Amino acid sequence: MATIQRKRLMPKSAFLVKKYRRGIRISFTALCILLTLLFIMHAPSSTTKDATTLNTGTDIASTSAISDPSNKEYLMPFTDKAQKVVHPKDDGIKENAVMVTLARNSDLWSLVHSIRHVEDRFNHKYHYDWVFLNDDEFTDEFKRVTSNLVSGEAKYGKIPKEQFSTPPSIDKDKLSTTLKTMRDNGVIYGDSVPYRHMCRYQAGLFYRHPLLQQYNWYWRVDTDITIFCDIQYDLFKFLRVNDKKYGFILSVSEYEATIPTLWSTTRKFMKEYPHLVHKNNLMKYISDDNGETYNLCHFWSNFEIGSLDFWRSEAYDKYFEYLDQSGGFYYERWGDAPVHSIAAALFLDRSQIHFFDGLGFHHPDFLSCPVEEDIRIQNHCTCNPNRDNTWGASYFCTRKFFLTQNYPLPPGV
Template identity: 55%
Template sequence: MARLNGKATRIAVFSLVIIGLIFFLSNTSGPTYVQSVNKTKSNDANVVDQSQKSSVNGLFPDGRENATFVSLARNEDLWELVSAIRSVEDRFNVKYKYDWVFLNNEPFNDEFKTVMKTLVSGEAKFGVIPKEHWSYPEWISQEKAAQTRHDMKNIIYGSSESYRHMCRYESGFFYRHPLMLNYKYYWRVEPSTLLHCDVNFDVFKFMRENNKDYAFTITIHEFVDTIKTLWQTTKDFIKENPEVIAKDNLEKFVSNDGMESYNLCHYWTNFEVANMDFWRGEAYSKYFEYLDKNGGFFYERWGDAPVHSIAASLFLPQDRVHYFKEIGYFHGPYHNCPIEDSVREENKCMCKPNDDFTWKDYSCTRLYHDVKGLQKPKGWEKHTG
């Protein structure tokens, strides 16, 4: 072997170092490496990512929880969604780098995909909703549905056809999308929303370690004219399927008279964190199919919020439902703004406590605390009305 001179030796050593570094990175699954890879790729296919499917019921190889953010959006929602995602990334996801799934009933354009891939710290995945999930099922009369929209033109979203498709999709299909089958937990984010506070813990890890299946920040009463037959349809379903009712549930959150009537309380689903095993399970699957065949998504204006809320309150034990008091959140016109000084300081909350909706009369969170026997924060009485 020929002897190397000093310069050649240095070049050889440097080359070996570079080769070793490349080998090390190629076998590393830590967050830094995952982020660098994720920035260069996206998933537009409606197929399950086989590399992640094996981890659906456990942690991913890099230690993250088996979870994703999900946003249902149109191309024209881009800039309203950008501000919402920027808020979540800055306040939470920059520390954890969870993936983001974007779903649309039409293909996303290049601008949308480019902006989102740049914006999110995890992997951005883009999926098209199957036509059969965003159209009229065969048992629905489109003439009757059109008449309903005409008759409800003076009710919020009452005349909207696309809104009904959205509510039906969020109620029964988003968690079945091939891209979502990679995951167990999700955090839903919508355009024009905002986080007021830093989130200083892994929300998904909290859900798993504490056996939580559904979590929320804001509650509210539904418009009765949009769901005139939803409760009776629910009671009919329960009569035929009594086994779906969980012991020690939150019945008293949704009914004040022993299930005779619905009190209209629901979790506001523009923010929700949940375990999709619940939606994919037998009880909820049978419930959604029953509701869907009844036709109320089109013949009335059933929203995914009361549907999710009734199911979570009745089909889950109450200790599996959780209120995130420390996650300051806004979706116009309502705020979940922590009123406790210690919570505000610890989480750097930037919202006015007087704007908090939690303890107002139109909110149902006070009732939630009463039903679960939870202690209310000091001074909550000053924020009622």
């Protein structure tokens, strides 16, 4: 038999109390709705820009919001204060920038380590594209693995054969003699022709690849790198806002045996094109005698971030072509790092070159770790500061860079 639920009559006084409470609940709900509407109407737009960050980039998709929309202030490393830079707030707008990696298919499993570090420490917040370049066709495995790791769009390009082979102008007998001499003298990569192809390509050809033409900024990511610290701001936005064209972390001395005539060739170029040398250059960083000789200091290009437009400039284009025609990339073993460094020091305003601290970086066999403990804690760094090479041995040049720029050294250095 079905159970009949009888409705219990409520006393009149209880009924009035219940009706009164219900009225309060309705009024409170209406008040909450009104306050929410007022907040939405008067809240700042998510695309509001910081006064110091006028933007020329493209909108980030709504599904890829910045992980820190509160734009809270972060501690700045002492070195950033010394360089008088500002850390722009994230405004939800991407810069026209890209990660660039030159790799072979055999580099895949050492490269995934680098990609994972860059994505976890930085790019998962911004989703910048990644361009992979190879002198051969990338395998399906390489594309499948790397495209799954990057948060932006992965693009794969093949380098034209003429850009990754010995130029017709190179005397093969002379090159053969050079290779034997360097091998006998134990010069690192001295007998390697493929290494020469790579150095020449990185020095003056990579930015000419069609896949890179749409971008203004790049971060070169090599295999076997480690990023030890969370990067709390958009590095590309930082470069643009502070008018920086070239950024580095480690600065060391080049192997003199690999570049015996690089400086004399550079001096000839400066004599022929004096108008291309910036008046406020950084000559004192690369020369201890006002340009008579090269002191071998250069920015280690295993971490290199900067302006693609600088490499496309008249000054650098003419400089690279001048060096290339001399044959020094093959008859000697000129590296892309000293070539880029000399160019940045000569053709840029000295204020446009930036030392990045607070990131924590390693590429065998050198390591950078922030000096300040509060910076390491804030950025969740996992590096041991006692292993830092930045300020130590005489063959490191970061101290020279700071002294040349008239920056005070970090406390304790």
